[in-house]
Amino acid sequence: MRDYYEILGVPRGCDEAALKASFRKLAMEHHPDRNGGCEDASARFKEINEAYSVLSDPQKRAAYDRFGHAGVNGMNGAGGGAGMHDVHDIFNEVFGDVFGDMFGGRGRRSSGPARGQDLRYDLEITLEQAYAGAEVEITVPSAMTCETCSGSGARPGTSPTTCGSCGGQGRVRATQGFFSIERSCPRCGGTGRLVLDPCDDCHGMGQVRRERRLQVRIPAGVDDGARIRLAGEGDAGARGGPRGDLYIFISVRPHELFERDGLDLLCTVPVPMAVAALGGELEAPCLLGGENCDGECKVIIKVPEGAQTGRTVRVKGRGMPSLRSRERGDLVVELFVETPTRLTSRQKELLREFAGLCGDQQHPKSAGFLGKAKRFWSEVTGTA
Known part of the structure; x- marks a missing residue:
């Protein structure tokens, strides 16, 4: 005969909560109604109930721990199997809150007024x-x-009228194997009335x-x-x-201008190349509404001289409000330096003249990148 602790998959000395949790899991898995009446599942289900009926009782568990199966013979444990009354009590205790529609006990459903669905x-x-x-x-x-x-x-x-099948109780009881099962009355659907x-x-x-x-x-x-x-x-x-x-x-709904990051609002604003180089002011959009709004759906931001793409400008208090406090996030404007297109001949001439006047000091990142690239090429080709 298998060890009861092995049947339930728990170690000796486990507490009552662990014992009940393991029994609940195994009983649900091997319940005959969930396995189409499979004989192997029924036998396993009976074995699980027998083990739990012993280990869940402090007196029986103490006797089992000391003397093994011999210590619980004659106590509705090993030898005779769990009794009908014991099994019904076990399911009331363990599954009353889960299978109230199938087993009696705490989960018993009344035929009176029922709360509506959410x-x-x-x-x-x-x-x-x-x-x-x-x-x-x-x-x-x-x-x-x-x-x-x-x-x-x-x-x-x-x-x-009162349902004759259940006498108005809404439930009928039947015996299945070694324990009794209580179900909703199939005739009245559990209402007790027809x-x-x-x-x-x-x-x-x-x-x-x-x-x-x-x-x-x-x-x-x-x-x-x-x-x-x-x-x-x-x-x-x-x-x-x-x-x-x-x-x-x-x-x-996703917005065409803004993205939300917590309480902050993120927005990308294109910056003309001349403004990015010389610095200046630009208009940036903001959401309209709320106590910090000045009635305008735009704000003026200052673009620092020499601003690069990816540079951010933060406008305090123009982000999202907090649900739980008076705190408000910021509007974070990311700058995107825009290269001019469709230039005239004169504009191209001026840009070439400007490019000829610029050196490493005007393009420090380009100069640094070229230096790293030359060292990389030298290492790859083995040239000085």
């Missing part, structure tokens, strides 16, 4: 809306309590599908992937139960 709505907004906040109207299809029958599902003037004369509008369901219009407030500073919960705006509950919640998942 709903998800994917909402795409613009970066401008995320920046300043907005009120957005959405249309959500959801289950509504049928007004004709007030949610009973029965035609007005009639009432649902609608013999269904409502014409909801066809006995007690609910109808309708589209509802809701106003959603988008807070300033919301980021891509954020979730907004609207309590009580989900599906209506069955049999007069409370409504579920509506979860709105936010996605921010």
Whole structure:
């Protein structure tokens, strides 16, 4: 006979939490209902239950640790197998919160009012809306309590009757192998009631599908992937139960000018070659809205003399607002030095004259790069 600790895949001396976790995993894997009644799975499932019924009981476990299987013979352990009552208690304890629809215990489902389902709505907004906040109207299809029958599902003037199969309990019990299984009543679907004369509008369901219009407030500073919960705006509950919640998942549409980096906004601005060389001022775009906005959707930035492509200029306080504080990010402007195109003959002549006047001091990076390139070529070719 196999060692109980080996069956459950746990070491001797493991705590109760580790024991229960291993049992839950193995029992779910080898449950007969999940394996099409396979005989090997049923035998393995019975073996797992027998091991757990011993090791989960402190008295039985102590006897097993000291004397092995001989120490638990006659104690509903090895030799006789786990009893019907023991197995049912084990599943109540371990799986009551997971398989309440199959086993009795903590997970028992009432045939009374049930809470409605939560709903998800994917909402795409613009970066401008995320920046300043907005009120957005959405249309959500959801289950509504049928007004004709007030949610009973029965035609007005009639009432649902008690289900004869489960006696109004919503559950039926059957014996399978060495333990009993409790399931939702297949005739009434677990409601405990039967609608013999269904409502014409909801066809006995007690609910109808309708589209509802809701106003959603988008807070300033919301980021891509954020979730907004609207309590009580989900599906209506069955049999007069409370409504579920509506979860709105936010996605921010890519912007043609800006990228977001945390609270900062990044923007690339082309700079004429002359301005980059001599320095000067340029207009850069910014988002309009928010308490720090001066009413203009542009800011003036100073381009330093000799600015190169990739140089950044930071404008304080013109980035995204924070959801949780009064902090605000910056607008980070990356400069892109633009080479002039479609030059006239005179412009080309002036540029050639300018190039002839420039030396290493005007192009230090070019001079440094050429020096490194010459050393590389010398090493490769072996020339001095």
